[in-house]
Amino acid sequence: MQQLTQYHSAEKISEGFFRITEKDVVNIYLFTGRDKALLIDMGCGAGNLSDAIRKLTDKPLICAATHRHPDHVGAAGQYGMYYCDPDDLSAEYDSIGSAQASRGMCERFGLEYNPVSASHCDILTINDATIFDLGDRQIITEKLPGHTKGSRIFIDHKSKIIVSGDAVNPYMFLQLAGCLSIEEWLKHTDSIVNYLKEGYSSWYGHGDGRQPLEQVEQIIRYGKEIVRRKKEGILPDAGSYPEETLPRVYYRSDNVICAD
Numbered sequence: 541m542q543q544l545t546q547y548h549s550a551e552k553i554s555e556g557f558f559r560i561t562e563k564d565v566v567n568i569y570l571f572t573g574r575d576k577a578l579l580i581d582m583g584c585g586a587g588n589l590s591d592a593i594r595k596l597t598d599k600p601l602i603c604a605a606t607h608r609h610p611d612h613v614g615a616a617g618q619y620g621m622y623y624c625d626p627d628d629l630s631a632e633y634d635s636i637g638s639a640q641a642s643r644g645m646c647e648r649f650g651l652e653y654n655p656v657s658a659s660h661c662d663i664l665t666i667n668d669a670t671i672f673d674l675g676d677r678q679i680i681t682e683k684l685p686g687h688t689k690g691s692r693i694f695i696d697h698k699s700k701i702i703v704s705g706d707a708v709n710p711y712m713f714l715q716l717a718g719c720l721s722i723e724e725w726l727k728h729t730d731s732i733v734n735y736l737k738e739g740y741s742s743w744y745g746h747g748d749g750r751q752p753l754e755q756v757e758q759i760i761r762y763g764k765e766i767v768r769r770k771k772e773g774i775l776p777d778a779g780s781y782p783e784e785t786l787p788r789v790y791y792r793s794d795n796v797i798c799a800d
């Protein structure tokens with residue numbers, strides 16, 4: 541790992557693709573191309589992410605968020621603008637992904653929040669037709685809602701790399717305010733499985749980021765098991781399945797089955 545700032549260090553995964561960890565709390569990813577660079581997620585807003593990224597690229601930078609949670613859009617004010625799915629722009633996510641919430645995340649993990657992170661930030665929307673053209677590589681995005689209503693994965697078909705944020709991860713939080721039901725989430729998880737079967741590598745928003753096919757399949761199996769137990773009436777009110785080992789899926793029993 542290359543130490544970039546007090547809180548940020550980077551791992552070069554392949555040519556023009558980096559994983560930046562914010563003190564092991566959350567991952568931020570950077571694609572660099574011939575003309576531009578794309579930053580995917582912005583941490584909790586601790587320290588100086590902007591300085592950290594400038595040590596990796598001097599290209600004009602585009603910022604985008606996999607989803608609008610406080611540990612993924614924290615440093616937004618250091619950039620003043622980012623792209624996000626419109627379904628994460630409701631008042632509910634204004635609160636969930638607020639600067640105040642990011643500050644709270646920093647306090648929780650003992651990181652010093654950078655007040656510049658709370659500066660005004662414009663949010664532009666993305667959809668399935670959005671292409672981030674970096675010159676010699678184009679990054680597209682696909683919706684994979686569940687963890688939030690607007691969660692998206694980012695895909696570079698040329699290098700077969702996916703950045704999945706928290707859309708499917710080993711600490712699969714589907715119990716939070718703003719999460720869709722597990723049944724709804726399961727309607728969208730096949731796409732990432734299919735990509736992994738085609739030899740893509742996938743990188744998620746926490747831990748060491750590595751997301752092999754077996755891990756993803758297991759998370760999905762656990763989600764299906766929670767739905768099965770709910771339908772059989774044997775699911776506890778809230779918790780995780782399984783309880784102690786990883787990966788695991790967190791649920792609220794009132795948010796397991798589709799409402800319609």
Ligand SMILES: [Zn+2]
Nearest residue numbers: 607609687706
């Ligand atoms: Zn999240």
